[in-house]
Amino acid sequence: MTTDTALFPTFSRADVAFERGEGVWLYGADGSRWLDMMAGIAVNALGHCHPHLVAALTEQAQKLWHVSNIFAAPHQEKLARRLVETSFADRVFFTNSGAEALECAIKTARRRQFHEGRPERYRIVTFEGAFHGRTLATIAAGGQEKYIEGFGPKVDGFDKVDGFDEDKVRAAIGPQTAGILIEPIQGEGGVRPVPPSFLAKLRAICDAEGLSLIYDEVQTGVGRTGRLWAYELSGVVPDILAAAKGIGGGFPLGACLATDAAAAGMTPGTHGTTYGGNLLAMAAGNAVLDVVLEPGFLEAVAAKGLKLKQKLAAVVDLHPEVFAEVRGEGLMLGLKCRRPPAEVVAAMRGEKLLTVGAGDDVVRFLPALVVSDEDIDEAVARTEAAARALSKAEKGAAA
Numbered sequence: 114m115t116t117d118t119a120l121f122p123t124f125s126r127a128d129v130a131f132e133r134g135e136g137v138w139l140y141g142a143d144g145s146r147w148l149d150m151m152a153g154i155a156v157n158a159l160g161h162c163h164p165h166l167v168a169a170l171t172e173q174a175q176k177l178w179h180v181s182n183i184f185a186a187p188h189q190e191k192l193a194r195r196l197v198e199t200s201f202a203d204r205v206f207f208t209n210s211g212a213e214a215l216e217c218a219i220k221t222a223r224r225r226q227f228h229e230g231r232p233e234r235y236r237i238v239t240f241e242g243a244f245h246g247r248t249l250a251t252i253a254a255g256g257q258e259k260y261i262e263g264f265g266p267k268v269d270g271f272d273k274v275d276g277f278d279e280d281k282v283r284a285a286i287g288p289q290t291a292g293i294l295i296e297p298i299q300g301e302g303g304v305r306p307v308p309p310s311f312l313a314k315l316r317a318i319c320d321a322e323g324l325s326l327i328y329d330e331v332q333t334g335v336g337r338t339g340r341l342w343a344y345e346l347s348g349v350v351p352d353i354l355a356a357a358k359g360i361g362g363g364f365p366l367g368a369c370l371a372t373d374a375a376a377a378g379m380t381p382g383t384h385g386t387t388y389g390g391n392l393l394a395m396a397a398g399n400a401v402l403d404v405v406l407e408p409g410f411l412e413a414v415a416a417k418g419l420k421l422k423q424k425l426a427a428v429v430d431l432h433p434e435v436f437a438e439v440r441g442e443g444l445m446l447g448l449k450c451r452r453p454p455a456e457v458v459a460a461m462r463g464e465k466l467l468t469v470g471a472g473d474d475v476v477r478f479l480p481a482l483v484v485s486d487e488d489i490d491e492a493v494a495r496t497e498a499a500a501r502a503l504s505k506a507e508k509g510a511a512a
């Protein structure tokens with residue numbers, strides 16, 4: 114029996130605790146300084162303790178934290194209006210997390226069919242390699258056996274397709290289908306971009322069949338790819354979109370965005386939340402957008418992403434024994450490894466560089482969007498040092 118923790122031992126945690134952060138730097142209680150290239154897994158969009166975020170949250174904390182959603186919500190209106198004005202959507206529902214944003218998206222897609230007189234349509238087509246969260250419905254949507262096992266009957270209503278294959282999608286669609294759910298770039302699955310031509314096919318299928326196209330932009334959204342939303346890269350617009358992670362800059366916040374038509378079934382009483390749209394969360398969300406929507410900010414993210422990608426590609430060329438390729442968009446980059454990613458992440462930690470694994474063979478770089486050119490140079494130098502250490506260890510083992 115583990116007795117050294119009062120926590121559920123559900124996470125295999127690295128033995129390092131941080132006390133303070135500033136931008137892309139984290140400081141341990143022992144005074145150690147770490148270069149953070151994962152930003153809480155794409156959450157700290159503006160880095161740690163961005164002054165504008167700290168000021169907005171502090172100011173709100175002195176006024177009002179929480180009122181029930183049974184009262185008028187001008188604080189939510191403001192952020193929702195800004196999200197609507199900068200996206201395809203007409204309406205927004207605020208949540209506290211990504212999984213909840215997905216739950217709302219799934220309910221919205223099902224309810225639309227019900228509202229349109231087709232209540233038998235509730236099933237959602239999903240994709241191999243997807244990750245949509247850890248609630249009962251979202252583990253079923255993600256379809257990964259290791260997350261589903263032992264939790265009772267899998268929530269019904271998700272049909273997984275293997276590969277980005279139009280014929281397989283058509284085969285998976287039946288008289289009970291309500292929508293198609295996809296990450297424009299799979300995150301946890303290993304930074305796997307979906308071809309824009311495939312997204313266009315999904316759009317055409319949804320239009321022809323009266324289905325909702327749902328994007329999970331929990332990881333890709335809010336500037337991560339150099340666009341406010343990753344769907345802008347393909348130009349293929351969804352009906353419903355789930356956002357979270359970067360949207361609150363580190364404060365728990367998620368959102369479900371939808372067109373009027375797609376959200377038509379979400380009438381009074383059909384959905385709810387206690388915390389969702391909390392005043393502190395809205396202050397954080399508005400402060401994040403203040404910065405991300407500044408002229409030139411997203412262009413700078415794209416430029417920095419390209420720079421990091423090119424420099425990582427050079428490291429791949431230098432160390433083909435460790436790395437296979439670099440892929441991704443903007444500041445959502447995956448380094449495909451020839452070693453177990455856990456080993457590579459550990460070697461990077463040895464250089465005080467923080468990254469995070471994805472899928473079976475990828476290490477992700479998801480730095481704060483405010484990462485500087487010098488930070489990028491430093492991250493690349495530390496990546497190279499980690500690769501050298503790994504190669505040396507391997508040669509030592511072989512000798």
Ligand SMILES: *Cc1c(COP(=O)(O)O)cnc(C)c1O
Pocket residue numbers: 209210211212213215244245246247296300301329330331332357358
């Ligand atoms: C992280 C993530 C989720 C789940 O978000 P939580 O806030 O952990 O519930 C869902 N979808 C994608 C694509 C994610 O990256």
